[in-house]
Amino acid sequence: MARSSADGFSLLPEPVLSRMFSCMLQRNALLLAALSSEWPQVVAANLRRLLVTPATPMGAVAFAKRSFGRLREVIVDGYNRAGLEGFLPAASSLLEALRELPLEKLVVRCFALESEVSFEHLLNAALSDMPSRTSLRVLQLEHLALGAPKLRAGLEHALRTPGPALVTLGLGGCDLRVRGTASVLGAICEGPLAARLESLDLSVNNLGQPGAKEVAKALPRLVALRSLHLPGNALGLAGARELADGLARMGGSLVELDVGENGLCAAGVEALGEARLRLQSLSLRRSWIGSDSAHVLPRLLATMGATLTKLDLAENKLGPGGMRAVLEELPPLPELRALDLSLNPFATADFAGSPFRRLAEAAPSLEELNLFGCCVGVDEASAQTIGEGLGPSLRSLYLGATDLRHLRLAQLLRALPTLPALESFGLVQSRLDDVAAEDLAAEALFEKLPKLQVLDILGNLVGREAGLRLQKSLRRGPAFRQLRGLRLK
Template identity: 25%
Template sequence: MADTAKQFGTLKAKNAAERAMEAVIRAQIAAELAVQQAATTQQASDAAVRAKQQDLCSPMKGTLKGAKHFFDTKPHPPEFSEGQPLDIKKYQDALAQLSNGAAVIDFPPQAIDYEGLPSIVEGIKTNPNLTHLNLRRSIPTNTMTDAITTALQGNQTLVYLNLSGNKMGDMAPEEPNLTALTKLKSYIDECETLRHIDVSENNFGAAGTEQICQGIRESISIRTLDLSGNNVLTGPEGDDEAVENAATALKDMLTKNKFLNTLVLKNNLLSNEQVEMLADSLKVTTRLTHLDMSGNVLGSPGATLIGGIMAENKGLKVLDLSDNKIGWKGIVNLADAIANKNSVLTSLIIQKNKFGISKEKQLPPAPTGDEEDAEPEPEDPEEAEARRKEEAAKAEKEYKAAEKAVLKLAEMMKVNNVLKDLDIAFNSIGHQQLCLLTEELKTNTSLTNCNFEMNHMCSTVAGEFYESAITSLAEALAVNSTLKSLNLTWNFLQAQGIDILAPSLAKNSGLRVLNLSRNFIGDDGLRTLTKALVSNASLISLSLAANEITSRGAKSVAKLLNKGSKLQILDLSENLLEAEGLEVLAGVVPGTDVRALDLSQCAIGDAPEALQVLLGSGSQLEKLDMGDNPVSTTMVDAATQALKRNTCLRGLMLWGRQDGDNDLQAELAVELLQENSTITALDFGFANANQELMDRINNLLRKNSGV
């Protein structure tokens, strides 16, 4: 059920960055709508945004790419792709909602046809409540785009507009058709309510960029602009004037617009030379607080240039340079600039730049005499030794360069007391160089969020183990009370790493969110961890996904929860808990503080009695994800019967391999939703259920959601 799955936020975003940005935008929209409805002050809006960001169901701040909202890891159904059947029912519902005055309209991909186009045009013109219009990948032709952008003229209600992925003025194979973009420019310039606009993935090139930026230049309403995937500074071959015009429009927008605070320029093939065209404007803009330039080709020169910009800029607080191949020299210069005492940057995101090198992997081993010849003829021993020494010298040089880069980051952590979020995920730094950073956590009093995901903290493969970095981190956590969120996913901690870390977690009084997913800790490591966490009174979110945990490990978790744990969010997904693990957890979870529980992909079979206990009237759970487990009619019946007496649960995912009568399961869902008005998201899969029953379920969920 597409509508239901969407309620859970399980539609897969294109990448982590897109999910994080969408979360930020939606939070801003929600806050501003609340402000409009209550007619309160700007201070109330700021408070609403802060409250949204502090929602306990969001394990880490949206500014960190390692942050994943609960239920955001196993998409069901998959994200739209070309050739996927159109969701006719969702399209018809969106048309009806638009005509009936709904505020939020969300069209499915490739939905709009010429038959429905007049209704859409009329709805945009006449719907007095329309605040949110999502047309992502929904408009198949330029003619339709022209009609819709024409209809927008005069609209003074929209707050959020998404026109991404509509090939609007597509550059290939010819120059872009600017008709729709010119109309959009006019609308943006005149509309006083529009806060957030997404025109990403339209490939409109420099000419389209010029139009959009000219429209926003004098706007007093726009706060967020997403220009991702548009080749913003690329024009037809040989047309340097188009590129210069686009750069001028971007610079004017940055310097003259006093309200734009978030600019997304990711995946635009931006080079050092192109960023240099914008450098002067980026240095002086003070209103812009969020800049996303991830997925470009800045390289080391580009990162150095950004460093120079940051040394002078007094407004940017969030900077994302992920996946830019910025290299060791780029990291050195960037860190130097952020170490500047005048920097106001609070979040630095530099994922996937691979500036670290593990010495064990990099240095070639010396010959032992036992190697098998890989070549038919043996290499001359003297030549082989000379080649090995040359490779070793080169590797050592690269290692020293990488070490210098990490040292600069460590120095930045030491002298900068403003930076709160540091995201260095997927950089393969290795245990020796990570020590340089973890040592600084012993004295740092500003960082509150650290994402160290996939950095080979203890090893590069399961079976090996290096203790230096995890020992240093443990020593830091024993004394650091400032750090609130720590992501150690996929660092091969294993049980040995937990043995080292656990005593410090018992002492730590600041950490609230801890992600230890995909670390091969097993039941023995989990037993050590849970024993330590009995003494921890601050942790409220713990992720242990994919850690080779069985029902024996579930018993360790149960003991922790039984001893007064403060955990509110618990992720045990992708472990082999089976039905016995569910039975163990069901016996304790209802009497605890746990509000969100993820047991998806845990091989849980038929355990209806345990599920009834878990969802009984005494349960405090608000979200339960048991997706991608075998689903029987018996389990569905147990859930529906229990939830008739439950007034806390808002969302339940119970989809997977179907075993039973889909229509009967859908009838049980209808019966439940007729009695329970608390549930706003429900997914039993219903792979082959009667369409009429599915429609009734969707309508009841909308009613419960107030839509």
């Protein structure tokens, strides 16, 4: 009976099948392939993205692999260690079988070096015959042990002779270190990829100052590079100085730079300023910038103020005085759309009366603001100060990691101005309880937030019944769609 039903499904129009499979768990769709001789063609022909893990039914994948006509993205993920030993050969065989497909993105990630032979076979299957892969635009090798020259050899050969479409390369967490980074960058610069590579990710490769020097040496030759990711590489001040020299010689092509989690401190940020970058996106997350040295931030931003659209300053050490110093010298940021200030504990009582309104004035187009872990709501006067800096263009406001019990939630809601465009509001981990949920339900939220679609209360103490009452109240809003963090039990 099951086989007959499956055969009947195979007669459905292709658009209907495509929509059905796009809404189905990949594992279930692949298992269905075993029900009928026609189902492998039906299922596989409508998959565009294939995620392969040790938990994937590889027999079903192998059964359907001849019909992956629309497949454009393949991800091989070894994060789930159970069954990994038998998974490596099966994944290698699959990659070899899919080699002739017009894939646009290939990701191989999270494999520890336990069986060098099997791992090398997997890499060879992923990287062989690169010149013939004319559609491959994105190659990501993440969290792989590529420090050994023998294992890197296949990668370097592939980078010297890439396919004509390759523009994005990710090598995050691959244990390249200085020697491996120099070798990989040398392979890129020796071939045609140097003239067209647009995005390079070398995050978490233990580069230090010597590795930064190797990156800086290669940058002027990467004439099309627009995005560079170097977080978590222990660059420090010396590395920042090396990198700034290479960035200054790029000619202004770079629009996105991530140098977070590198221990730059204020002096390192100042060194980057010497490159006079005109970026669209900048991350200085966890850069150890304290209140006593916060003045370096406006100076760095001044050169890119006209172009910057995204800025990440999360997890620094900006207290009330430091944030006040930033705001007082903040340059115009007319294009800024997203700002992350999370986990900078500045919104305490000492911040009351600070010029936070300068944010709305300097960044009139700001749409996303993350103030998670900034102590917003702990002090009423400080919350009022924050409210004055929230502009009407905001679409997403993320608060949380604070204590909004008792009267503090009401104080915070009173401090909020009318935000006519706000669609998403986060109060995650704010110690909200059932009483706070009742207050939210009773509060006329939609008078201030008429377009609210999503309220996030994840990680709070709101019980199921109180959460359901809050959800019912929120559904009266004309645009409201979802209460996140609602307990199901």
